[in-house]
Amino acid sequence: MNVSLIVTLVGEDRPGLVNTLAECAAANGANWLDSSMAHLAGKFAGIVRLDTAEANADRLEAALRGLSSAGLSLSIERGTPTAGAVGGERIHMELLAHDRPGIVRDISSVLAQHGASIDRMDSACESASFSGEAMFRAELDVCVPGSVSPAQLQAALESLANELMVDLKLEAKG
Structure with missing residues (x-):
């Protein structure tokens, strides 16, 4: 073994x-x-x-x-042996926002409230191409439990995205 x-x-x-x-x-x-x-x-x-x-x-x-x-x-x-993915859907998320403290907290809070698990997250702070403003970019792969509709999670994230002025893109991951 x-x-x-x-x-x-x-x-x-x-x-x-x-x-x-x-x-x-x-x-x-x-x-x-x-x-x-x-x-x-x-x-x-x-x-x-x-x-x-x-x-x-x-x-x-x-x-x-x-x-x-x-x-x-x-x-x-x-590590522990993995039991395989527990039902649910895998979603790929991309977000871009003006950098400020709390973006990851806010996004991860919505995911946690819906029982979604982050499988992978990559993020960076970079300068916007025209304005030079600090922008926060992240890509996440998320597993949404079978008891939560991906549409439900998307609505909660989009509501948060509008509040935070975040560009958010979600797509089902094959």
Whole structure:
């Protein structure tokens, strides 16, 4: 049986950080499955899911913790086997708004009130092409439970979007 280790890392951004992690994983028999990494505020931050045989998990975890000597701050959690998606519909959301504190809180609050779960979220703050104003952009993949109509969720999000002056696009994800 295999074990998944979820590794979050933060370190001073420099060439070779991903390679350091990849070399450690490979040397300890791990398979690199999923990851998301970015340069954020002068730091390099990432999350990665490594898969390894149960017999190698403790050794891999110890080796990963040893990367702190390379200037990485790490957190390691063992994943649980997934039972598969529980009914419902998957929706892809895109939003664009003038940046201000609270946008993610407001959107995630509506999703939580409807029992929707965020499977993935990517966001960035960028300058508007003509005005140069700070704009917040996000893409989310959301699982809506079978007990909630996607139209119901869409109406609640669109109501919020109008209130926040947010451009929102929702589409069913195949």
